[in-house]
Amino acid sequence: MPRVIWKGAISFGLVHIPVALYPASREDEIDFDWLDARSMDPVGYKRVNKRTGREIAKEHIVKGVKLDDGEYVLVSDDDIREAYPRSTQTIEIERFVAAAEIPFVHLERPYYLAPINKGEKVYALLREALLAAGRVGVAKVVIQSKQHLAALIPAGPALMLNTLRWAGEIRPWDELSLPPAGRQAAGLKDAELKMAAQLVEELSAPWQAGDYSDQFKDAVMALVERKSQAGDTREVTPLEPAPEQPGSSNVVDLTALLKRSLAGGASGKAAPAKRPARPAAKAASKAAAKRGAPARKAARRRA
Structure with missing residues (x-):
């Protein structure tokens, strides 16, 4: 099961449908690590x-909005919550529209909604x-403070x-050099349109997502496999050994994260006033000097 991103409810009119939000997409790109070519x-x-x-440590980073005069206004998470205190646990449907009316350029990221708390029937x-009406709901929702x-x-289902x-967020096409809309305005002939329509028809087929694959990724991974089989690999020593964890899990180790955060924060905080410890070499040198002091005094008296 994918992790739950958000829990809340779909709301329109007097209808209230409790749901959980799940990611419906995943990144499937090649995971390139950055390496220093000189030392690996x-x-x-x-x-x-x-x-x-x-x-700098994370706790010393603040959010700032730059003004036209170059100065910044600092904004904290609490300031943001107070500025927009509305509920963040509701998918508020404002209207229903025909699905074809929403241009593809507006589509961003898909999520699954699953019913919870006995909301299956109203879900x-x-x-x-919506299926019978051929419509979709247009809603506003706050996910992860946005x-x-x-x-x-x-x-x-x-x-x-x-x-x-x-x-x-959509860039206008006004500054692009585009042919005018309409067959007559674009100077298209009937014969040209007929041939174009025929070509479109010949290449038409039902949509099947599985018919398409990332050929670039496949080619690069095949290259990686060939290099691996030929022994063309380099060893990279991790800077820090990965912590051992029993079994495989996608759960974040909160204890390890807290320890790393505290370690990073300590470097940015003022240390309590105390006498700094002397380096070992310096301390040894001073100890040797003290041991040799009586001999030097005796030598001066003889002189």
Whole structure:
């Protein structure tokens, strides 16, 4: 089972459907690691102060919005919650529209919705009603502290929530050099349209997602396999050994994360005032000097 991202309810009119939100897509790209070509050491990502070049702890990072005059307004998570205190656990359907009316360019990320808390019957009722009407719900929802516009879409046995890009996120085509819309305005002849329609018809087929694959990824992974079989590999020593965990699990080790966070935070906090410990070599040198002090004093007296 995929992890639950969010729990809440679909709401429209007096209808209230308790649901859980699950991811419906996954990243399936080639996982390239960055390596130093000179030493084969892993190259990691760090939070770095751009002025000093020094790494900084997470707790010292704040959110800032840059103004036109170059100054910043600092905004905390509490400020954001107070500025928009509305419930974040509701998918608020504002209207129902024909699915074909939403342009593909607005579609962003799909999620599955599953009924919880005995909401199966009303969940199925909304799904079947949308299928019969050929419509989808347009809703607003807050996911992970960000408000999204979304479409509630029936798909087989599921209701899906597909986040949509806001109108302001879509670039206009005004600055592009495009042929005018319409066959006459574009100067198209009937014979040309007929041949184009014939070609479209010949290449038409029902949509089957399994008919398509990422050929670039397949080719690169085949290359990796050939290099591996030929012994063309390099050894990379991890900077830190991975912690041993019993069995395989997708659950984040919270204890390890807290320990790393505390270790990172300690470097950025002011240490309590105390006398710093002397390096071993320096301390040994001073001890030797003390042992030799009486001999030097006697030598001076003889002189």
